[in-house]
Amino acid sequence: MLIFNKKSDLSAFLSPLIQQNKSIGFVPTMGALHKGHLSLLEKSLSENEITVMSIFVNPTQFNNSEDLDKYPRTLERDIQIMQEVSNTIIVYAPEVEDIYEGKTVSQSFDYDGLENQMEGKHRPGHFDGVGTIVKRLFEIVQPNKAYFGEKDFQQLQIVKKLVEKNNIPVAVIGCPIHREDSGLAMSSRNERLSETARKNAAIIYQILNSAKEIFATNSAEATVKWVENEFQKHPDFQLEYFEIADETTLLPVNTKEADKKYRGFIAIFIENIRLIDNISLN
Ligand code: PAF
Numbered sequence: 001m002l003i004f005n006k007k008s009d010l011s012a013f014l015s016p017l018i019q020q021n022k023s024i025g026f027v028p029t030m031g032a033l034h035k036g037h038l039s040l041l042e043k044s045l046s047e048n049e050i051t052v053m054s055i056f057v058n059p060t061q062f063n064n065s066e067d068l069d070k071y072p073r074t075l076e077r078d079i080q081i082m083q084e085v086s087n088t089i090i091v092y093a094p095e096v097e098d099i100y101e102g103k104t105v106s107q108s109f110d111y112d113g114l115e116n117q118m119e120g121k122h123r124p125g126h127f128d129g130v131g132t133i134v135k136r137l138f139e140i141v142q143p144n145k146a147y148f149g150e151k152d153f154q155q156l157q158i159v160k161k162l163v164e165k166n167n168i169p170v171a172v173i174g175c176p177i178h179r180e181d182s183g184l185a186m187s188s189r190n191e192r193l194s195e196t197a198r199k200n201a202a203i204i205y206q207i208l209n210s211a212k213e214i215f216a217t218n219s220a221e222a223t224v225k226w227v228e229n230e231f232q233k234h235p236d237f238q239l240e241y242f243e244i245a246d247e248t249t250l251l252p253v254n255t256k257e258a259d260k261k262y263r264g265f266i267a268i269f270i271e272n273i274r275l276i277d278n279i280s281l282n
Helices: 007-019 035-047 065-070 075-085 096-100 118-122 126-141 150-165 188-192 195-200 202-217 220-232
Strands: 002-004 024-029 050-055 090-092 145-149 171-175 237-246 262-270 273-280
Touching: 002 007, 007 024, 007 050, 007 090, 007 126, 024 035, 024 126, 035 050, 035 075, 035 145, 035 171, 050 075, 050 126, 090 126, 118 126, 118 150, 118 237, 118 262, 126 150, 145 150, 150 171, 150 262, 150 273, 188 273, 195 202, 202 220, 202 237, 202 262, 202 273, 220 237, 220 262
Parallel strands: 002 090, 024 050, 024 145, 050 090, 145 171
Antiparallel strands: 237 262, 262 273
16 A cells, blocks of 8 residues: 655655546545545545545544644554555545645635535534645646545535536545444544544434434434433533534525425534534425
8 A cells, every 4th residue: 555645745645646647536535534434435445546545634624623633643544444455546644734734724615605604613623624635635636536424414515516616626525424333423523522522423324314204204303402402411512502504505594495405514512522414304
């Protein structure tokens, strides 16, 4: 398996392959790999001649320095895990300097309002940081296809918008959420939960599933209230938001319309660790 730390070395390796029109699949990650990441890798390996995975904890997308400091960094283990999947994967694991060249700041992006909802409201600047790193990585890797998990559904829609508005020739592929046996959405942040919290966090998906049933015969407002009440019964959890939004515009639902697709989105703290999840509602 080839591991590059410098974008110049990666570009020098990839450029003859790009000239030969080899198809390149790209899986950008922040490491601490889990089965969700591996499913993206496997999809890329099955659809492309070359697969590149990046491992980079991007500082500009963190609005909370403690969250950035505590984000798990497990490069050696990640490399071992990837090796077990395939030794043909090309890894790009840069330092901050290689990406930001002394200016660790975000570019500003207009995603037609997608950035003003949910995660955008609660994590100011987050999607400018995501847009900055994803655009930069796309310029370095020049993939044909890039794979993103639906756990970060708003991020997926934002990256699709980034590509559309900047005419970047990359097909952005969304991949289903992977869940632990308990139903908890797989996330690198789960590693920071105590065993008890990880077990208790199964309730998040249980409540999302019940919300889906309730939404089938009730308004969005009533469903949101129900979810908020449920979490009040569980003081270990601090609900940041539960919103029901249109899948495409990410705008909150006022009145249900038959031809629209809706999703419930949640952000919640347990043991001071912020988890997000979402569920398709129709
Ligand atoms: O989803 C992530 O892990 C990150 O937001 C991404 C897309 C790798 C950008 O840093």
